[in-house]
Amino acid sequence: MTHPLSEENRALIERLLGEMTLGEKIGQMTQAEKNSVRRGDVARLGLGSVLSGGGGSPKPNTPEAWREMVTGFIRESLASPVGIPLLYGVDAVHGHNNVVGATIFPHNIGLGATRDPDLVRRIGRATALEVAATNVRWDFAPAVSLPQDLRWGRTYEGYSQDPALVSDLAVAYIEGLRGEGWDSPTSVLPSVKHYVADGATAFGTSTRVNRLGVTLDHTLALARTGEGMRSLLNQGAWQIDQGDSPIDEATLRSVHLPPYRAAIEAGVLNVMASYSSWQGLKMHAHRSLLTDVLKGELGFQGFVVSDWEAIDQLHPGDYASCVADAVNAGVDMVMVPFDYERFIHTLRAEVEAGRVSGARIDDAVRRILTAKVALGLFERPSTDEALLSLVGCPEHRAVAREAVRKSLVLLKNEGNVLPLSPDLPALLVAGEAADDLGAQCGGWTITWMGGHGPTTPGTTILEGLRRQFGHPARVHYVPNGETSSRYPVGLAVLAEEPYAEGMGDRRELRLSPKHLALLARVRQQCDRLVVVLLSGRPLVITEQVPDWDAFVAAWLPGTEGDGVAEVLCGAAPFTGRLGFDWPLSQADVARTATSQNLWKIGAGLTPVSGEIPPLSPTP
Numbered sequence: 001m002t003h004p005l006s007e008e009n010r011a012l013i014e015r016l017l018g019e020m021t022l023g024e025k026i027g028q029m030t031q032a033e034k035n036s037v038r039r040g041d042v043a044r045l046g047l048g049s050v051l052s053g054g055g056g057s058p059k060p061n062t063p064e065a066w067r068e069m070v071t072g073f074i075r076e077s078l079a080s081p082v083g084i085p086l087l088y089g090v091d092a093v094h095g096h097n098n099v100v101g102a103t104i105f106p107h108n109i110g111l112g113a114t115r116d117p118d119l120v121r122r123i124g125r126a127t128a129l130e131v132a133a134t135n136v137r138w139d140f141a142p143a144v145s146l147p148q149d150l151r152w153g154r155t156y157e158g159y160s161q162d163p164a165l166v167s168d169l170a171v172a173y174i175e176g177l178r179g180e181g182w183d184s185p186t187s188v189l190p191s192v193k194h195y196v197a198d199g200a201t202a203f204g205t206s207t208r209v210n211r212l213g214v215t216l217d218h219t220l221a222l223a224r225t226g227e228g229m230r231s232l233l234n235q236g237a238w239q240i241d242q243g244d245s246p247i248d249e250a251t252l253r254s255v256h257l258p259p260y261r262a263a264i265e266a267g268v269l270n271v272m273a274s275y276s277s278w279q280g281l282k283m284h285a286h287r288s289l290l291t292d293v294l295k296g297e298l299g300f301q302g303f304v305v306s307d308w309e310a311i312d313q314l315h316p317g318d319y320a321s322c323v324a325d326a327v328n329a330g331v332d333m334v335m336v337p338f339d340y341e342r343f344i345h346t347l348r349a350e351v352e353a354g355r356v357s358g359a360r361i362d363d364a365v366r367r368i369l370t371a372k373v374a375l376g377l378f379e380r381p382s383t384d385e386a387l388l389s390l391v392g393c394p395e396h397r398a399v400a401r402e403a404v405r406k407s408l409v410l411l412k413n414e415g416n417v418l419p420l421s422p423d424l425p426a427l428l429v430a431g432e433a434a435d436d437l438g439a440q441c442g443g444w445t446i447t448w449m450g451g452h453g454p455t456t457p458g459t460t461i462l463e464g465l466r467r468q469f470g471h472p473a474r475v476h477y478v479p480n481g482e483t484s485s486r487y488p489v490g491l492a493v494l495a496e497e498p499y500a501e502g503m504g505d506r507r508e509l510r511l512s513p514k515h516l517a518l519l520a521r522v523r524q525q526c527d528r529l530v531v532v533l534l535s536g537r538p539l540v541i542t543e544q545v546p547d548w549d550a551f552v553a554a555w556l557p558g559t560e561g562d563g564v565a566e567v568l569c570g571a572a573p574f575t576g577r578l579g580f581d582w583p584l585s586q587a588d589v590a591r592t593a594t595s596q597n598l599w600k601i602g603a604g605l606t607p608v609s610g611e612i613p614p615l616s617p618t619p
């Protein structure tokens with residue numbers, strides 16, 4: 001592996017290391033969340049990083065206010081005694097998705113269905129420009145998860161179940177974030193996550209939430225959930241996410257490690273450790289995988305950042321051991337994120353007690369400074385304010401619309417009811433999700449969990465359909481599907497409730513009673529029934545799909561609902577292909593070699609050919 005830095009830059013790092021006190025070195029290893037940072041502490045403690053967690057926005061939530069907030073932290077860092085520029089991090093996992101007005105792209109499960117690395121590279125570049133516009137230079141993406149149990153609430157953050165496809169699209173996204181070079185003015189540092197085998201955890205193994213006494217800890221209290229935690233837990237929330245991956249080493253190496261190898265070869269300088277465990281050992285304390293494999297065998301020369309409050313899980317109640325074990329295992333920067341002074345004091349005490357070596361501290365800080373120097377932060381700690389005009393710009397929304405078009409997967413099309421003819425005398429559109437921007441964006445949008453309604457500027461599917469039908473009056477929108485009129489075609493748009501992380505873990509994957517009631521009403525009133533599903537994963541629809549004339553998996557398309565309407569109405573072809581097997585029954589949602597599927601990975605129709613893939617034999 002060639003080192004990412006010039007001799008001159010490496011000498012700068014060694015000079016800084018030689019000048020820094022232990023406190024300043026530990027300050028660089030500390031990442032705090034922006035609402036917890038007291039004014040002046042970035043300078044006083046020399047904090048290496050501040051982040052916005054999901055929904056960690058300034059008020060007002062505007063690109064300008066974001067830029068002002070981030071620039072304030074950077075300015076403070078330059079005023080610290082050692083003057084090392086701060087690196088601000090955000091989860092821009094489908095565009096700069098915390099920022100109102102930013103372009104929101106399809107979530108990764110939809111991008112996997114495009115199988116288009118060039119498109120994903122352009123999405124990475126557009127995302128980098130919008131992120132850099134707010135003076136942010138670190139993006140906690142791409143997730144290179146390989147979801148094995150589709151009930152996982154983070155399935156939609158995975159591109160596919162195919163390691164090669166995940167590697168190709170992740171590298172494309174990384175190249176997009178990088179642009180002309182890591183030291184170019186609008187490059188953004190990717191964080192490849194969550195290392196490793198985060199998508200292989202088994203149902204029922206997560207200990208993240210104590211289901212008996214659900215005391216909403218600080219982090220979970222941040223999640224303003226509509227349904228209430230008790231209801232979500234009863235549906236299976238926090239049963240999988242952050243659990244234990246029981247797989248053997250051969251599977252870990254053949255399925256879950258390849259995207260990291262590809263990302264490191266592409267020059268990434270940050271990896272985020274996974275909350276999950278492998279064979280019972282927490283990844284954040286897994287020295288063999290974090291140091292021997294990632295940094296040794298794979299030659300990773302950047303830094304490992306912990307996940308949010310993740311080290312606290314290592315030894316509940318014994319924070320000193322949490323800190324020592326994580327840093328000794330190979331965690332270089334800790335996403336504390338709340339009580340950052342406790343972390344600093346604890347790590348200092350562990351070093352002074354000889355339980356963490358000075359050499360380990362120097363190695364961690366050297367890795368952090370390698371990324372900061374590679375990004376050119378010392379020469380250019382802030383980006384060009386003129387970039388603000390690019391946030392949500394038409395050119396980026398056009399890329400997002402292209403991605404939406406290419407992400408749609410047509411899985412049934414009896415008699416070629418699709419594409420819809422613009423000459424249709426009338427089209428019944430049913431389902432609140434047809435006119436709900438929040439539903440089509442999903443989680444990690446403006447807030448951590450996402451929401452409903454016009455949470456940010458964009459176009460709903462209904463608005464797109466009305467644009468496609470020259471006479472909008474022909475598009476009859478009946479949210480609950482109750483009508484006495486008769487229609488040649490009824491279009492029902494169904495959506496999962498938005499969710500993020502373990503909040504989206506579910507015991508079963510099925511349509512809700514409300515969905516089924518809507519479908520029954522629409523079915524009665526139309527000759528042909530088209531169903532569009534907005535979801536973060538396949539749902540078990542084996543019993544329902546025979547009653548539909550056409551079915552489109554639209555995933556979580558983001559702000560550009562026009563893209564869905566354009567393909568439904570034939571302005572663009574269906575080209576999407578499944579990036580995951582589509583399970584036949586609830587017994588098949590946790591994929592194994594014997595799982596039965598309604599459709600296999602790679603399935604997808606193009607109406608021109610009209611071939612209808614044989615449905616797997618129903619049980």
Ligand code: GLC
Binds near residue numbers: 052091193307308501
């Ligand atoms: C979250 C997620 C991680 C995210 C981080 C910061 O808990 O696990 O993907 O990057 O915290 O928001």
